[in-house]
Amino acid sequence: MYINLDLEAEEPIYTQLKNQIIAGIAKQEIVPGEGLPSVRSLAADIGINLHTVNKAYQHLKQEGFILIHRQKGVVVNPDGIPEADEIYIGQLKHLLHPLIAESVCRDVSEKEFLELCSGLFNEFQKGEGGK
Template structure:
């Protein structure tokens, strides 16, 4: 999986990294049990501070996407990502609120918003099935 960061983006680097790793898992580019680079190695490869990578990995670990072993290193959770819970759905709703608000302010109707979501979902599932 190729990590591409936008150093000019308003989104913090650690979040970009988190989002790209989660996207890689969702699309099937990163398989359960697959090794990820060490903090030091990934930081060197993508040209960021190792604390940035460590912050990303720690959050991914906390959310159940990866496991960090002292001897084995970093791996995609071999048992898969935990299923959506009520707490996750609440968090998702919280994250969607500003996107929906902005879409309404920009006079985007509900169907157009849902079409964007549906198209992205289908794209991910298509890539996942191709892997």
């Protein structure tokens, strides 16, 4: 998996890293049980502070995407990613709400919005966009 961070973006680096790892899992570029680089190794490879990588890994751990073992290192959750529950759906709605509101303000039609969402969703469908 290739990590591409925009150090000048408004989005925090740890969030970009977290999102790219999640995208790698969604596209099956990283599979359950597969190891990820250590905090120090990944930080050195991409030229960022190790605390930034640690923060991204901690968020991924809290969300159930990875496990961190003292002996085995960092691995993608071998049991798979937890399925969406009511809490996740609520968070998703909270994140989508301002995007939809801004889209309406900018005269993006519902059809255009849904087509955009559908196209992006299809990029991550299992078996598509993978290795």
